[in-house]
């Protein structure tokens with residue numbers, strides 16, 4: 001999967017403002033951080049935030065270390081990468097390519113948009129805290145205007161200044177480097193399940209979950225004006241969107257054509273429009289159709305009308321948990337010895353009548369395999385897992401504190417990702433219901 005923005009380009013581009021209640025999409029942060037990000041291993045967090053405290057939901061054990069020197073060197077790495085990326089861009093220009101990633105054909109796309117909209121080079125001053133932003137909350141999201149993440153930012157913070165970023169890594173770093181105040185991250189979908197890569201990102205960075213929103217997602221099939229369904233031989237979108245519309249595309253619309261995954265839904269729409277592609281349709285929102293001048297060929301094409309995506313809001317500092325409204329707490333833990341650990345951990349919540357809303361396991365990135373020697377049988381190899389659990393209680397609730405104290409006894413690593421108000425907005429299904 002590739003970004004629709006030139007992946008080697010570096011810049012913040014100015015884009016139009018949108019009317020309320022959608023957030024104000026002002027700038028696109030699309031400095032490329034792939035290589036810079038690789039320099040930040042888990043021991044080199046770029047977070048400048050103070051160490052989290054248990055009371056504020058930053059309870060952690062066995063987590064990564066960080067200090068001012070790490071932060072400064074991370075900034076230096078990022079700044080030097082920015083300069084070299086910029087030079088590469090100048091050398092290579094921006095060719096419009098289809099590449100092969102993990103065996104899939106993907107688009108390496110360069111939008112040919114009006115030159116006022118082309119990314120402007122990021123300078124070192126763009127990486128320092130910007131005191132001129134005024135009182136508006138700046139919320140970084142992955143994608144371009146019209147992406148669902150932008151809508152989620154607008155739902156969480158109606159008056160916010162939404163900052164598009166070409167990658168999640170960039171959205172995280174925008175917050176860590178004080179370019180943005182919050183990042184918005186899709187974490188699970190009612191049809192597609194958990195977005196695993198984003199869970200991995202939560203662990204690699206030191207941001208705190210400070211809120212959640214659940215957004216009904218209503219997909220449209222978009223094409224250039226005058227293009228009919230019969231002309232389409234390719235559908236492009238975010239992989240979640242492609243998966244969420246698979247049945248409708250094939251069974252209802254008869255579109256047994258190539259699918260190609262790109263970084264975000266609205267970026268797919270922008271690409272079709274910017275390149276005048278008459279054989280390609282994008283799956284994206286009605287707002288993306290409006291922003292990029294595309295027609296809606298089919299409306300509400302998600303296979304299940306109750307298609308909800310859950311997003312979390314991330315900040316440098318945890319919020320102070322409260323007990324006067326429903327809160328949720330997200331934790332991640334690992335264990336390296338003992339039996340029935342998962343059972344014991346879950347009982348710590350069950351005995352205190354704390355409901356779990358999610359449990360997810362992910363192979364441990366740094367320690368994927370555990371060897372268990374057995375002289376009679378040989379060497380057994382088990383996957384090592386990280387477990388992600390969400391439970392319905394605030395860290396200000398003594399039951400949650402006691403449960404976590406107990407969990408800590410059975411685990412080798414425990415981190416509270418955040419304790420935050422639950423999204424209690426009434427169920428509002430997709431528009432076509």
Ligand SMILES: O=C(O)C(=O)Cc1ccccc1
Nearest residue numbers: 147148149238240241264265
């Ligand atoms: O690509 C987008 O617009 C996103 O925000 C990610 C996404 C994709 C599909 C459903 C929900 C969110």
